[in-house]
Amino acid sequence: MTHHILATSALALSFGLATAAGADVSKTEVLTTYVDIAAAKYDDSLTTAKTLQAAVNNLIDAPSEETLSAARSAWLDARVPYQQSEVYRFGNPIVDDWEGMVNAWPLDEGLIDYVDASYGGPTDANELAALNVIANPSLSIAGKSIDATSITPELISDTLNEADGIETNVARGYHAIEFLLWGQDLNGTGPGAGERPYTDFATGDDCTNGNCDRRADYLRAATDLLVSDLEYMAAQWAPNGAARDTVLTSEGAGLVAILTGMGSLSYGEQAGERMRLGLMLNDPEEEHDCFSDNTHNSHYYDALGIQSAYLGRYVRPDGSVIEGPSLADLTAEVDPALDAEMQSKLEATMSAMSDLKAAADGGFSYDMMLEQGNAEGEALVMGGVNGLIDQTRTIERIVVALGLDQIAFEGSDSLDQPEAVFE
Amino acid sequence: MKHLAVLIALAPLSLPASADTARAVNDLILPSFENFAQGAQVLHQTALADCRSDAVAPAYQAAFDTWMGVSGLRIGPSETGALSIAFWPDDRGFTQRTLARLIDTEDPTGLDPSEYHEMSIAARGLFALDMLLYDPAFNTYGAGDYTCGLVQTITADLDRQADALSTSWAEDYAEVLIGAGAPDNTIYLSSDEAFRALYTQLLSGLEFTADTRLGRPMGTFERPRPKLAEAWRSDRSLGNVLISAQAAQGLAHALAGPELPQTDAAFSQVMLAADRVSDPSFQDLDDPQARLRVEVLQQRVRALYGAIEIEIGAPLGITPGFNSQDGD
Numbered sequence: 001m002t003h004h005i006l007a008t009s010a011l012a013l014s015f016g017l018a019t020a021a022g023a024d025v026s027k028t029e030v031l032t033t034y035v036d037i038a039a040a041k042y043d044d045s046l047t048t049a050k051t052l053q054a055a056v057n058n059l060i061d062a063p064s065e066e067t068l069s070a071a072r073s074a075w076l077d078a079r080v081p082y083q084q085s086e087v088y089r090f091g092n093p094i095v096d097d098w099e100g101m102v103n104a105w106p107l108d109e110g111l112i113d114y115v116d117a118s119y120g121g122p123t124d125a126n127e128l129a130a131l132n133v134i135a136n137p138s139l140s141i142a143g144k145s146i147d148a149t150s151i152t153p154e155l156i157s158d159t160l161n162e163a164d165g166i167e168t169n170v171a172r173g174y175h176a177i178e179f180l181l182w183g184q185d186l187n188g189t190g191p192g193a194g195e196r197p198y199t200d201f202a203t204g205d206d207c208t209n210g211n212c213d214r215r216a217d218y219l220r221a222a223t224d225l226l227v228s229d230l231e232y233m234a235a236q237w238a239p240n241g242a243a244r245d246t247v248l249t250s251e252g253a254g255l256v257a258i259l260t261g262m263g264s265l266s267y268g269e270q271a272g273e274r275m276r277l278g279l280m281l282n283d284p285e286e287e288h289d290c291f292s293d294n295t296h297n298s299h300y301y302d303a304l305g306i307q308s309a310y311l312g313r314y315v316r317p318d319g320s321v322i323e324g325p326s327l328a329d330l331t332a333e334v335d336p337a338l339d340a341e342m343q344s345k346l347e348a349t350m351s352a353m354s355d356l357k358a359a360a361d362g363g364f365s366y367d368m369m370l371e372q373g374n375a376e377g378e379a380l381v382m383g384g385v386n387g388l389i390d391q392t393r394t395i396e397r398i399v400v401a402l403g404l405d406q407i408a409f410e411g412s413d414s415l416d417q418p419e420a421v422f423e
Numbered sequence: 424m425k426h427l428a429v430l431i432a433l434a435p436l437s438l439p440a441s442a443d444t445a446r447a448v449n450d451l452i453l454p455s456f457e458n459f460a461q462g463a464q465v466l467h468q469t470a471l472a473d474c475r476s477d478a479v480a481p482a483y484q485a486a487f488d489t490w491m492g493v494s495g496l497r498i499g500p501s502e503t504g505a506l507s508i509a510f511w512p513d514d515r516g517f518t519q520r521t522l523a524r525l526i527d528t529e530d531p532t533g534l535d536p537s538e539y540h541e542m543s544i545a546a547r548g549l550f551a552l553d554m555l556l557y558d559p560a561f562n563t564y565g566a567g568d569y570t571c572g573l574v575q576t577i578t579a580d581l582d583r584q585a586d587a588l589s590t591s592w593a594e595d596y597a598e599v600l601i602g603a604g605a606p607d608n609t610i611y612l613s614s615d616e617a618f619r620a621l622y623t624q625l626l627s628g629l630e631f632t633a634d635t636r637l638g639r640p641m642g643t644f645e646r647p648r649p650k651l652a653e654a655w656r657s658d659r660s661l662g663n664v665l666i667s668a669q670a671a672q673g674l675a676h677a678l679a680g681p682e683l684p685q686t687d688a689a690f691s692q693v694m695l696a697a698d699r700v701s702d703p704s705f706q707d708l709d710d711p712q713a714r715l716r717v718e719v720l721q722q723r724v725r726a727l728y729g730a731i732e733i734e735i736g737a738p739l740g741i742t743p744g745f746n747s748q749d750g751d
Binding site (some may be wrong): 090106108120123124125142164165167168263264266267268269272276277280281282283372373389392393395396397 | 516519544612650
């Protein structure tokens with residue numbers, strides 16, 4: 001079912017529209033800012049992924065501490081604009097249908113490469129959890145034998161990713177690359193990230209953990225796929241791109257896309273799935289960037305993206321700023337107090353996320369916060385969760401204030417075609 | 424006159440008032456939480472008397488039934504509270520792994536009810552018990568074994584959680600909902616918001632039943648996933664679907680009054696479709712006929728969702744808000 005949006009009574013609707021009719025800011029201007037920022041965020045994601053691609057090629061051509069470290073920092077840089085783009089996911093089907101190829105998580109990394117004995121083997125939920133493609137040129141997936149002699153982008157995209165229909169068989173995207181650059185984080189809830197040695201990509205006798213050539217092939221293929229996936233999405237938001245045109249086609253539906261993206265990312269995805277659930281499981285692998293210990297940044301930039309969608313302002317990696325008429329302006333014209341409420345709640349969330357980021361940057365990493373009984377960690381994570389849940393309530397109020405209920409009704413199959421329900 | 428009758432029947436629906444929210448809270452939600460607290464208490468007393476799986480199972484089944492009456496509510500104290508009572512789905516096998524580790528290492532926390540609230544939710548609540556009481560890898564323990572004490576710890580923790588949840592609803596969140604719009608109420612600024620919050624819970628509970636309780640084990644036609652069914656070890660998969668649909672019907676009436684003919688008709692269809700399902704644990708989904716019967720049930724649950732939208736949402740001009748399942 002689709003993501004639904006809270007609506008309002010007919011009275012509030014007509015009042016809202018009457019007020020907005022005399023508005024200084026047009027809805028089209030607001031939507032134009034939204035799509036321009038999307039184009040910039042995906043463009044920056046692509047550019048930083050290309051830098052990562054070059055760094056990965058350097059690592060493979062000349063494995064060393066330096067080239068591995070450079071590839072890792074290129075990966076970390078690439079996450080900054082991408083996480084800020086996640087607010088475009090849930091409101092835009094073109095993004096949502098594509099996202100699983102790029103940022104799928106969590107993953108059963110034993111599908112890809114060697115893992116520690118503590119990882120275990122195949123599970124009830126996933127027979128392929130320890131398949132280890134890098135060590136096995138010939139594979140069996142759901143009773144079918146697969147020739148994996150050469151590891152290509154096609155093998156990864158057509159055969160390995162979501163193999164056997166299991167979502168945790170993540171063979172591509174940021175987190176697959178992250179695993180190949182860092183390896184498993186075996187420090188539990190103690191300090192430290194994954195410690196894969198650069199010699200895992202070395203040739204000849206220097207190769208550690210076996211199959212270094214195949215590991216290098218996998219890393220190169222997965223990085224190439226990430227770049228081509230981001231090229232596709234950047235094109236969708238460029239002038240005449242399909243995602244851009246879809247948003248600009250209908251003012252109401254476009255505003256619903258902005259608010260749906262903000263609300264669904266805030267509540268169900270970020271506060272629920274990514275933060276609170278991991279905290280309550282006390283599992284150090286239940287963090288978004290678990291190999292690199294970069295989770296605090298992923299959460300921070302996700303939340304920043306939500307704020308950016310409302311304020312219509314985005315700071316690019318080169319320091320330049322894209323800004324324009326925003327949902328904040330539109331809301332302020334209808335109900336200035338509601339706009340103030342939204343801005344202050346977004347700021348409260350960013351403040352909680354900044355606390356979490358500062359602690360992690362200072363050495364109290366996200367997986368340490370998840371430790372059983374760790375009260376300081378729990379307070380930091382729940383600070384972010386509570387902010388995100390609280391801001392969702394105000395996002396719902398804005399849907400009401402802008403009179404977007406009729407659009408939400410149009411998105412409902414049963415209300416659109418009541419007879420279809422009883423077929 | 425016929426028209427007038429229709430108007431009268433619809434009249435309470437045209438203006439959702441705090442009265443409707445109060446009725447739902449006082450007449451349905453709070454008694455259902457008390458019922459759950461009672462079920463959890465009996466379960467714990469049963470486990471204390473005899474911890475072995477055969478002895479505990481009937482009280483476990485009864486307690487799970489009482490939980491299903493409130494499992495669809497995920498706001499207020501249940502926002503976080505529900506997760507440590509019923510951690511499911513478990514995509515990465517956390518429950519199995521965590522319980523096995525506790526038992527292998529004889530972790531002292533597993534025998535300490537006062538500390539057990541610190542434990543991972545994967546080893547707490549109903550689904551941890553489901554594994555210990557019904558999985559052959561766990562359920563053959565004797566009265567003196569570590570697992571016996573672990574079962575008693577988990578039931579004690581569940582009993583405490585059920586009490587805490589019921590108390591928080593009764594003493595705190597009931598007033599937040601009923602007193603919506605009061606100057607000091609920062610959660611719900613109007614009675615409309617509180618009403619909508621409950622309406623959202625009603626529909627998102629049904630959405631979860633259709634998409635997850637039924638959709639997960641169905642998988643695809645080529646690759647059904649019976650082992651991904653909810654509580655399949657204890658044969659509860661179908662029963663949970665039915666009780667959750669029943670709870671939704673009850674909440675619909677509590678919110679909107681007795682006259683919901685389409686909703687009631689749709690609920691009857693859910694019952695009929697459930698009657699035809701051959702295995703209550705959905706373990707025969709490899710059989711295309713069996714799969715079809717579960718698919719029909721899923722359609723009937725979605726039709727119930729649609730009927731509630733038509734009879735409650737449309738007349739009031741409301742659609743559901745964001746819910747906690749909105750992520751991936």
